[in-house]
Amino acid sequence: MQSLRELYRYGMGPSSSHTMGPRRAAEAFRKKHSQAAKVLVTLYGSLSLTGRGHLTDQAVTQGLFPLPCEVIWSTETLCDHPNGMRFEARSLDGDCMGVWIGFSVGGGELLEMGASGRETPRRYPQTTMEEILHWATTRGNPIWALAEAQEGSDLWDHLGFVWIKMQEAVAAGLDEEGSLPGGLNLQRKARGFLTRARQLRRSAGRTGLLSAYALAVSEHNAAGGHVVTAPTCGSCGVLPSVLMYLRRELNLEEDYILRALATAGLVGNVVKHNASISGAEVGCQGEVGVACAMAAAGAAQLLGGSPHQIEYAAEIGLEHHLGLTCDPILGLVQVPCIERNAFAAIRGLAAAEFALLSDGRHLISFDQVVEAMQLTGHDLPSLYRETAQGGLAKVYIGSGMRQQRHSS
Secondary structure (H helix, E strand, O other): OOOHHHHOOEEEOOOHHHHHHHHHHHHHHHHHOOOOOEEEEEEEOHHHHOOOOOOHHHHHHHHHOOOOEEEEEEOOOEOOEOOEEEEEEEOOOOOEEEEEEEEEEEOOEEEEOOOOOOOOOOOOOOOOHHHHHHHHHHHOOOOHHHHHHHHOOOHHHHHHHHHHHHHHHHHHHHHOOOEOOOOOOOEOOHHHHHHHHOOOOHHHHHHHHHHHHHHHHHHHHHOOOEEEOOOOOOOOOHHHHHHHHHHHHHOOOHHHHHHHHHHHHHHHHHHHHHOOOOHHHHOHHHOHHHHHHHHHHHHHHHOOOOHHHHHHHHHHHHHOOOOOOEOOHHHOOOOOHHHHHHHHHHHHHHHHHHHHOOOOOOOOOHHHHHHHHHHHHHHOOHHHEOOOOOHHHHHHHHHHHHHHHHHO
C-alpha cells in the first residue's frame, strides 16, 4: 500500500478524480512543455460526461495557465478506463511538441498510460486488513501504530496539516449561506442545521451536529472550495464530521484525532489497493461507502475499541453501502452527494457503537466486503458509475422535460 499522504490529499473540489487529478496532470504537463503555444486536452468517458458539472475544464485551464488550451469532450472510453485524458502540446506552427496520455484513478491520483504500477511506490508490506490485524495483535499494538512504524514520526506533521484543513473546511462551510453554483439553485443547509441542532435534545442534537459538519464540508467542496480527500472529494465530509463531533463530545486532545486519522487512513488504503475509491469505476460505494468505513474505524478507536472491533466497525460501514450508485444530477457533486455525506457520517458513528457492543467477532471480514464491493462495482452498468446517464440524474432530466412539455 502507498503512503497515507497519497490518500489524504488537499486540493480543489468538487471531485478528486474529475478536478484534482486533471489539474495535477495539467500542472505537470505545463512544467514539461512551458514553451508550447497551445495545449489540446481531450477528456474521455466519465471525465467528459460529467466534467462540466465537476469543473474539470476549469481545473485543466487553471493548471495549464498561462498556456492557452482547448478542451475537447469525448464520450468514448480510453483503454477501457472511465477517466482518460490526453494532453498535446502544439507549437506556433501547429506541430506536435509532446503528448501525455493517462488516467485519473481516484483520490486525485494519476496513472500514466503504459505505467506498470501506481504513481508512488509502496510504503506498507501489508495489503489487507487481515495482515494489519495480525501485525497489531501479535505485537500488542494499536492499528494506528503501523502507520508510524512504516512512515516514520514525520507522518504526524502531515496528519496535523490534514486535520487543520478538515476543520477549516467545516468552518468555511458553516459560514456560508445562499445557493450553490451549477444550475440546481440548491440551498446551503449546514449553517441552519447547526443553529437548530444546538436547540435540540441530546439524541436529536447529535444527528443535527453530525449533519451540519458533514454538510458544511460537502457544500464547501461542491462550490469548488479546497478540501482533503477522505478518501475522495465527493465523500470528503464524512470523516471530518465524525471526528469533529467526537472531539467536542469527548473533549479529546489533538493526538487522539491524529491517531484516528491514521487508523481511518489504513482502512481507506486497503480499499484503494485491493479495489477502487473511484465513483467512475465502482460507483458511490467506493466513495461514500469507503468514507463511512473510515469514519467508523476512526470512531471505534476513539471510543476505546480493540483492533478487531475497529475492523468490525469498518466492515459494517462498507457492507451497508454495497451497490450504492454514482448518479449525480447534472453531473454536479451536489444531489445526492451532499446529503449522502451526512447520512454516512451518522451511519459511521452508529457502526462504531454497534461494533463496540460486540466482542469484534463476525462472519464476513472487511477484506471480503472489499472484494464484494469490487465485484459489485464492475457489475454496475456504466449508467450508474458517474456518467449522469442513469438513476437520479435520468429521472431528474426526465421530470424537467415533462414539465416543459406540460407548460408548453
